[in-house]
Amino acid sequence: MILHGDLSGLNKDDARAKWGEEQVHVWRRSYDVPPPNGESLKDTVARVLPYYCQEILPRVLNGERVIVAAHGNSLRALVMVLDRLTPDTIPSMELDTGVPLVYRLKADSTVDSKKVLSA
Numbered sequence: 195m196i197l198h199g200d201l202s203g204l205n206k207d208d209a210r211a212k213w214g215e216e217q218v219h220v221w222r223r224s225y226d227v228p229p230p231n232g233e234s235l236k237d238t239v240a241r242v243l244p245y246y247c248q249e250i251l252p253r254v255l256n257g258e259r260v261i262v263a264a265h266g267n268s269l270r271a272l273v274m275v276l277d278r279l280t281p282d283t284i285p286s287m288e289l290d291t292g293v294p295l296v297y298r299l300k301a302d303s304t305v306d307s308k309k310v311l312s313a
Contacts (some may be wrong), residue, residue, distance in 0.1 A: 199232025199269075225281035235270060235284065242271040254299055266291070276305055 201209050201221065209218045221229040228234035232240075253260050262272065266289060275295055276285050287296075293312040 198229055200230040201232060203284060223285040225284050233267070234273070236281070238267045239271040239274060242268050243275055246272060246275065251299075251303055255301070255303060277308070 195234055195248050201218075204212070206218065209229065221232070224234065226234050226236040228237060250260055250262065262269070262274070269289055271286065273279070273287065273289065273295070277287075279287060296309040297312060298307045300306045
């Protein structure tokens with residue numbers, strides 16, 4: 195699975211030193227600009243949304259509680275869908291590492307509530 199392509203294995207400082215802070219920011223936060231040999235958020239949404247619809251959503255609508263643990267960009271894709279964010283609004287959305295989000299869904303699969311759990 196391709197995620198960050200040529201950025202894989204590099205920390206943020208190494209990537210910034212190689213390509214510049216602005217370019218790395220574009221790759222990390224844009225919707226449809228992938229890093230070299232990598233995957234954009236748009237690509238990630240295309241991969242995550244079918245899994246969500248086929249595996250997670252049916253369980254939730256059946257009354258099960260589901261925990262999703264994933265890489266940041268996969269979570270950004272899922273939050274984008276659940277929160278109905280657009281390609282224009284997603285770059286400003288921040289996800290804190292290790293901070294759980296609890297979504298409750300309505301019967302029509304839209305979000306009824308969202309809670310950010312903090313330590």
